Amino acid sequence: MTILTFTIILLLGAYLAGLAGSLTGLGGGVVIIPLLTLFFHVDIRYAIGAALVASIATSSGSASAYVKEGITNIRLGMFLEIATTAGAVLGAILAIYTPVNLVAIIFGVMLIFSAAMTLRKKNEGALREGSKLSYQLKLNGSYPAKEGVVAYKLKNIGAGFSIMTVAGILSGLLGIGSGALKVLAMDTAMKVPFRVSTTTSNFMVGVTAAASAVVYLQRGYIDPGIAFPVIIGVLGGAFTGSKLLMKIDVKKLKLIFSIAITMIALNMIYNGLNHKF
Amino acid sequence: MTKETKKITDYDVEQLIGQVLRYGVLLSGSVAIIGGIWYLFQQGSAIPHYSNFSGEPAGYTSFTGIYKGLLAGSAKEIIQLGVVILIATPIIRIIFSLISFILEKDRLYTIITLIVLCIILFSMFGGLAV
Numbered sequence: 508m509t510i511l512t513f514t515i516i517l518l519l520g521a522y523l524a525g526l527a528g529s530l531t532g533l534g535g536g537v538v539i540i541p542l543l544t545l546f547f548h549v550d551i552r553y554a555i556g557a558a559l560v561a562s563i564a565t566s567s568g569s570a571s572a573y574v575k576e577g578i579t580n581i582r583l584g585m586f587l588e589i590a591t592t593a594g595a596v597l598g599a600i601l602a603i604y605t606p607v608n609l610v611a612i613i614f615g616v617m618l619i620f621s622a623a624m625t626l627r628k629k630n631e632g633a634l635r636e637g638s639k640l641s642y643q644l645k646l647n648g649s650y651p652a653k654e655g656v657v658a659y660k661l662k663n664i665g666a667g668f669s670i671m672t673v674a675g676i677l678s679g680l681l682g683i684g685s686g687a688l689k690v691l692a693m694d695t696a697m698k699v700p701f702r703v704s705t706t707t708s709n710f711m712v713g714v715t716a717a718a719s720a721v722v723y724l725q726r727g728y729i730d731p732g733i734a735f736p737v738i739i740g741v742l743g744g745a746f747t748g749s750k751l752l753m754k755i756d757v758k759k760l761k762l763i764f765s766i767a768i769t770m771i772a773l774n775m776i777y778n779g780l781n782h783k784f
Numbered sequence: 785m786t787k788e789t790k791k792i793t794d795y796d797v798e799q800l801i802g803q804v805l806r807y808g809v810l811l812s813g814s815v816a817i818i819g820g821i822w823y824l825f826q827q828g829s830a831i832p833h834y835s836n837f838s839g840e841p842a843g844y845t846s847f848t849g850i851y852k853g854l855l856a857g858s859a860k861e862i863i864q865l866g867v868v869i870l871i872a873t874p875i876i877r878i879i880f881s882l883i884s885f886i887l888e889k890d891r892l893y894t895i896i897t898l899i900v901l902c903i904i905l906f907s908m909f910g911g912l913a914v
């Protein structure tokens with residue numbers, strides 16, 4: 508296989524990754540790593556570098572569309588970014604001491620968790636009364652909806668902050684956005700309505716990925732020959748996805764995607780256990 | 785604040801940030817396409833060797849290396865410039881938020897945003913590459 512064929516197939520794969528990532532809310536990174544390692548037999552370290560680039564591309568690419576709707580809670584995102592960026596730096600340091608096969612296994616487990624999270628019941632309700640800390644940190648907000656402006660209050664700030672630290676570490680270690688853990692922290696622990704948590708999580712993914720990408724770039728994980736088809740493909744896919752999202756029902760798609768992701772994850776774990784990376 | 789000066793709202797700032805992100809992403813994508821086409825033109829028929837990790841040579845991993853490569857018109861460094869622009873977009877977003885919190889005189893969030901910025905700067909210049 509020449510570089511030209513490699514580039515064209517990777518471009519198509521990255522396009523599909525961006526499309527699937529934006530339709531299901533998982534982000535582009537999760538598909539890029541298995542695509543590169545299992546299909547192209549690329550070393551997982553180059554794959555992690557490419558996934559970081561893909562995560563930032565998906566985040567910044569779709570954020571410009573989300574911001575217009577005005578539902579991202581910037582204060583909440585910024586406060587939690589202390590946890591995710593610190594975690595990401597820690598994760599990037601841990602990566603030096605983690606064997607690549609273990610990285611592959613952790614990635615597989617994270618993938619199965621992400622697949623399960625896309626099928627969860629969404630948190631639609633808004634709390635009327637928040638915890639003391641939510642007022643002190645000015646984390647409560649409101650968003651526009653069909654029935655008018657919905658005000659929401661938050662609780663379990665400490666628990667949310669802790670889960671976010673874990674999300675950051677995994678993001679720094681694996682190169683993915685850890686969108687699923689971010690949503691878990693916000694929806695399940697802090698009771699953020701899902702319309703706010705999805706967009707706020709997307710805002711945070713880019714910043715978290717950037718925090719570890721600057722380390723990986725210097726470490727030589729980001730290869731230009733892999734990065735350019737990934738950037739262009741993922742951006743194109745995310746763009747198509749954001750257009751399609753308004754028109755189609757993604758429920759069935761999410762189910763199919765979750766099953767596919769679980770199979771890929773088992774494959775990653777199996778290969779990791781057999782030291783194939 | 786006098787009546788004439790328009791109060792800067794979160795909404796205005798977010799609109800501006802949205803524009804910045806859009807242009808950043810477009811710029812990054814365009815630079816990557818230019819570098820990529822040139823790269824394929826030069827090396828498209830070679831065989832890729834990504835199954836062994838060797839780490840990228842210094843030319844693509846530091847600002848000075850990328851700058852030197854750009855002056856020499858090297859395709860790979862042009863792509864890396866696109867990557868650097870992409871990585872910069874969320875960081876620029878943080879800086880914009882910082883400015884807006886300062887203008888809103890929100891001291892708590894000015895500090896929180898500064899902490900986030902410091903962590904990213906530490907990650908950049910803290911010698912973590914090893």
